[in-house]
Amino acid sequence: MTEQDQSTDSPELADLESVLYTQEQVQAKVTELAARLREDYRGRNLVLIGILKGGIPLLVDLSRKIGLPHQIDMIGAQSYRGTMGPVQEVRITKMLDLPIRGKDVVLVEDIYDTGNTLVKIKAMVETFEPRSLEICAFIYKHKERKQDMEIKYVGYEIEDVFVVGYGLDYDEFYRNLPCIGVLDPKIYSS
Ligand code: IMP
Numbered sequence: 001m002t003e004q005d006q007s008t009d010s011p012e013l014a015d016l017e018s019v020l021y022t023q024e025q026v027q028a029k030v031t032e033l034a035a036r037l038r039e040d041y042r043g044r045n046l047v048l049i050g051i052l053k054g055g056i057p058l059l060v061d062l063s064r065k066i067g068l069p070h071q072i073d074m075i076g077a078q079s080y081r082g083t084m085g086p087v088q089e090v091r092i093t094k095m096l097d098l099p100i101r102g103k104d105v106v107l108v109e110d111i112y113d114t115g116n117t118l119v120k121i122k123a124m125v126e127t128f129e130p131r132s133l134e135i136c137a138f139i140y141k142h143k144e145r146k147q148d149m150e151i152k153y154v155g156y157e158i159e160d161v162f163v164v165g166y167g168l169d170y171d172e173f174y175r176n177l178p179c180i181g182v183l184d185p186k187i188y189s190s
């Protein structure tokens with residue numbers, strides 16, 4: 001019996017108000033980001049660090065597409081907020097396994113929203129004295145922020161809407177979607 005790939009007709013797709021970026025567009029953008037990293041990190045000691053859990057799909061896809069020797073690691077952070085409210089506090093839930101001193105590190109994150117999570121993680125990672133430290137965020141939300149940091153590698157820039165898919169969750173669901181979409185407001189208002 002042949003197993004069928006169910007990713008493009010997941011039942012969760014019915015909960016989206018609209019699809020912002022299809023699976024093909026997402027993958028094409030990851031290919032672009034991987035090509036930029038390939039140019040910038042040739043001959044360097046690259047470590048890609050995914051931020052759990054939203055950064056997992058991008059970390060995996062970048063790692064497969066980059067075509068350069070590199071190491072991967074993950075760092076866990078929990079941002080305390082209501083289901084969708086502003087971040088109150090960021091707690092590190094999983095530390096790095098690899099030594100990164102003197103390495104060229106790229107933090108891989110699903111989305112740059114208020115920036116609170118990344119500011120905390122970046123400061124923590126800096127204490128390990130990598131040679132360089134850059135950030136790759138697949139989605140960059142346009143909004144007014146208290147703190148703005150340089151995000152060198154950005155996939156897509158979007159308005160301030162709540163999106164899910166490709167690692168992004170609502171209540172831990174929808175991370176599996178291969179596309180990125182705007183969640184139907186009736187899902188979180190019911
Ligand atoms: P920040 O600290 O406000 O930048 O928030 C970062 C985290 O908030 C992300 O890693 C996501 O887990 C979550 N987040 C922010 N905006 C969205 C969204 O539109 N959809 C899903 N999760 C989001």
Ligand code: MG
Pocket residue numbers: 054169
């Ligand atoms: Mg989340």
